[in-house]
Amino acid sequence: MKVSSEILDVEEGVDPQIVLANERYSIIGEILCDVYEPGHAKWRWSDSLDKVFLNRYLGLPIFLVIIWSMFNFTFQASAVFMAIIEAIFEWIGSYTSQIPIPWLASLLTDGVIGGVGFILVFVPPIMFMYFAISVLEDSGYLTRAAFVMDRIMVRMGLQGRSFIPLLLGFGCTVPAIMAARTVDGESNRLTTILVSPLMSCAARLPVYVLIAGVFFPDIAGTIVFMLYILGIVMAVSMALVFKRTIFKEESTPLLMELPMYQVPTFHGSIIHMWERSSIFLKKAGTYLLAGAIILWFISNTGPGGFGVPVEESFVSILGHFFEPIFAPLGFNWQIVAALIFGLLAKEVVVEAIGIIYAVQGEAALAGALAASITPISAIALMVFVLLYTPCIAVIGTIRKETGSNKWTVFSVAYQIVLAYVAALVIVVVGGLLIG
Amino acid sequence: MKISVALIGNPNVGKSVIFNNLTGLKQHTGNWPGKTVEMKEGNFTYKDQEFEIIDLPGVYSLSARSEDEEVARDYLIDNRPDVVVDILNASQLERNLYLALLLIELQVNLVIVLNMYDVVEGRGDKIDIERLSERLGVPIVVTTATKKEGMDELKEAILRAAPNHVAAKLAGAADTTEEQHKPGEDPKRNHLHYHPKLHHHGQYERLRPPAIKYSNRIEKRLKQIVMILDSEPELMERFPPRYLALRILERDPDILSLIENQELKDALLEVTL
Numbered sequence: 001m002k003v004s005s006e007i008l009d010v011e012e013g014v015d016p017q018i019v020l021a022n023e024r025y026s027i028i029g030e031i032l033c034d035v036y037e038p039g040h041a042k043w044r045w046s047d048s049l050d051k052v053f054l055n056r057y058l059g060l061p062i063f064l065v066i067i068w069s070m071f072n073f074t075f076q077a078s079a080v081f082m083a084i085i086e087a088i089f090e091w092i093g094s095y096t097s098q099i100p101i102p103w104l105a106s107l108l109t110d111g112v113i114g115g116v117g118f119i120l121v122f123v124p125p126i127m128f129m130y131f132a133i134s135v136l137e138d139s140g141y142l143t144r145a146a147f148v149m150d151r152i153m154v155r156m157g158l159q160g161r162s163f164i165p166l167l168l169g170f171g172c173t174v175p176a177i178m179a180a181r182t183v184d185g186e187s188n189r190l191t192t193i194l195v196s197p198l199m200s201c202a203a204r205l206p207v208y209v210l211i212a213g214v215f216f217p218d219i220a221g222t223i224v225f226m227l228y229i230l231g232i233v234m235a236v237s238m239a240l241v242f243k244r245t246i247f248k249e250e251s252t253p254l255l256m257e258l259p260m261y262q263v264p265t266f267h268g269s270i271i272h273m274w275e276r277s278s279i280f281l282k283k284a285g286t287y288l289l290a291g292a293i294i295l296w297f298i299s300n301t302g303p304g305g306f307g308v309p310v311e312e313s314f315v316s317i318l319g320h321f322f323e324p325i326f327a328p329l330g331f332n333w334q335i336v337a338a339l340i341f342g343l344l345a346k347e348v349v350v351e352a353i354g355i356i357y358a359v360q361g362e363a364a365l366a367g368a369l370a371a372s373i374t375p376i377s378a379i380a381l382m383v384f385v386l387l388y389t390p391c392i393a394v395i396g397t398i399r400k401e402t403g404s405n406k407w408t409v410f411s412v413a414y415q416i417v418l419a420y421v422a423a424l425v426i427v428v429v430g431g432l433l434i435g
Numbered sequence: 436m437k438i439s440v441a442l443i444g445n446p447n448v449g450k451s452v453i454f455n456n457l458t459g460l461k462q463h464t465g466n467w468p469g470k471t472v473e474m475k476e477g478n479f480t481y482k483d484q485e486f487e488i489i490d491l492p493g494v495y496s497l498s499a500r501s502e503d504e505e506v507a508r509d510y511l512i513d514n515r516p517d518v519v520v521d522i523l524n525a526s527q528l529e530r531n532l533y534l535a536l537l538l539i540e541l542q543v544n545l546v547i548v549l550n551m552y553d554v555v556e557g558r559g560d561k562i563d564i565e566r567l568s569e570r571l572g573v574p575i576v577v578t579t580a581t582k583k584e585g586m587d588e589l590k591e592a593i594l595r596a597a598p599n600h601v602a603a604k605l606a607g608a609a610d611t612t613e614e615q616h617k618p619g620e621d622p623k624r625n626h627l628h629y630h631p632k633l634h635h636h637g638q639y640e641r642l643r644p645p646a647i648k649y650s651n652r653i654e655k656r657l658k659q660i661v662m663i664l665d666s667e668p669e670l671m672e673r674f675p676p677r678y679l680a681l682r683i684l685e686r687d688p689d690i691l692s693l694i695e696n697q698e699l700k701d702a703l704l705e706v707t708l
Contacts, residue, residue: 016684016685016686016707016708017498017685017686019653019708020649020653020681020684020685021533023649023650023653024533024536024537025529025533027536027647027649028528028529028532028533028536029529031532031567031570031571032528032529032532034563034566034570035562035563035564035566035567035570036528036560036561036562036563037560037561037562037563038558038560039558039559039560039561
């Protein structure tokens with residue numbers, strides 16, 4: 001950086017801080033010329049990789065291709081394992097359904113296996129996705145992805161630093177919201193908190209895998225990729241909307257450390273994958289198990305008492321009550337009920353669908369689902385799940401981090417409205433395209 | 436009496452690893468008063484001398500734009516640690532030296548650590564350490580903290596860098612000035628200040644002449660500012676004069692707000708680049 005002398009010659013109107021910064025860098029440059037003799041190894045290699053990955057025009061397409069490959073890998077690699085786990089639970093189910101006590105047989109078969117067992121089928125894709133993310137992280141690419149996004153966001157007048165918390169949102173929204181503390185400026189921080197839930201977290205993956213697998217088995221990876229991209233696009237656009245309307249504050253440039261590219265170690269990636277997946281497994285063994293039992297119970301209980309058909313249960317009453325609101329989207333009462341329970345956690349959506357259909361006596365869930373909603377409604381359903389309030393833990397975290405009930409309510413409300421509107425747009429536009 | 440040491444450096448340079456290597460288990464973590472920034476303190480002994488060491492937040496500069504920078508800058512100015520250790524990522528010298536230059540402006544007793552030196556060697560780069568040390572006027576230690584290489588050399592350098600008056604006090608002179616405060620302990624005095632009377636050495640610290648000089652044009656302005664400030668001994672006592680002049684030249688709002696005399700302020704603002 002040998003700019004100082006020229007800049008100093010410019011008279012008035014120059015920011016003295018920049019003049020001094022330039023002066024310091026020119027001294028540093030001069031000292032380095034004196035004492036530093038570059039070698040010729042890894043960084044050269046790393047730098048030339050950056051020339052491609054961080055290229056102004058290629059950076060974004062490369063990012064998209066890498067993420068797309070990641071989801072396709074996730075699907076193709078996990079399919080076989082999912083089939084195995086499914087077969088195992090089917091096998092266990094064939095025994096539990098033989099238990100002579102009917103209510104216990106139903107609890108174990110429809111509730112525990114239909115709910116928790118059904119969720120566990122989605123452990124392989126979650127594990128493979130975490131594995132892929134760990135590889136990207138350890139190789140040093142993920143930081144570059146943040147850098148590429150930062151450039152785009154800053155050009156749109158957004159705080160680039162926000163993208164790092166948002167990237168965390170791919171794993172789980174709760175740490176993403178907490179990481180918003182690193183964002184400069186109160187309004188930038190609030191914006192980040194408000195849009196973080198729109199990034200698709202791992203808990204939403206089972207819903208996509210289930211629905212995309214049933215309706216679009218050949219292009220499931222691409223569908224999930226597009227949902228993730230939609231999440232990013234929505235987060236950025238909503239940030240822009242908030243910026244223009246509610247908050248108005250300047251952005252400061254992002255100074256980011258780009259680590260050297262490294263070949264990720266298999267061992268390291270496995271450890272990362274296991275750490276994150278075990279959290280999911282723990283959740284499945286505790287909250288989701290409890291949820292499954294409760295869901296099973298209220299699917300079997302209605303005003304008429306225990307053991308009523310599912311159509312007369314509390315779940316059905318709840319689903320039917322809200323069904324008219326979702327009628328334009330083409331969701332049936334079973335899905336509406338699952339979405340309502342999904343406010344607790346996104347895994348519950350899949351769990352609830354599994355239990356309700358199981359109690360209903362549908363053996364093949366895939367066929368039952370395919371018969372009950374149209375493919376366009378299925379896309380709308382995935383988009384709705386992507387955009388509406390992720391889970392109760394996120395609501396709690398937002399309350400804690402903003403310290404404001406007003407912002408918490410606003411966050412929940414705007415996401416539900418956004419999810420509904422986006423799903424409606426898909427149904428209407430999709431209907432026009434096909435019809 | 437302990438020698439007080441502050442660790443500073445850019446984020447991700449291995450500062451925490453060095454802190455842990457130096458202190459081992461003798462450390463505790465708290466928060467800076469009124470801040471969400473984490474504060475780690477620890478102790479170590481070297482050659483029968485006790486050191487108390489504080490790990491400042493990782494920062495790229497000292498402009499006080501973020502809470503981290505504010506904490507680091509206020510600590511260095513208010514507490515004037517005996518030795519400041521600036522940890523650099525040796526493989527990223529150009530950017531890391533920026534903070535070093537800012538610390539040289541502050542005229543602290545600086546020791547520079549070139550950490551991650553294994554990366555430099557692996558890459559086949561060559562750094563003329565002696566020449567760099569000479570140019571900066573600062574002792575330099577080479578370390579690879581992850582392999583615990585260079586830790587004894589670092590302790591030795593810290594001991595040597597401790598100012599003479601501290602060494603004299605260690606020799607047995609009684610410490611009479613107990614009246615001292617740290618930022619945040621007294622809310623009325625929770626501001627930027629450099630007041631030798633409150634300073635825990637109880638005397639004016641002799642500042643070392645800076646090894647790095649800027650262009651004549653800037654140096655001339657700095658002299659002008661110092662001359663104007665000469666009539667205001669109170670401000671001159673608060674901050675190292677060269678640092679004060681640089682901040683005024685940069686129009687630092689924190690420093691400018693400390694100048695109450697409007698005439699003086701106008702005179703200072705007339706000095707422009």
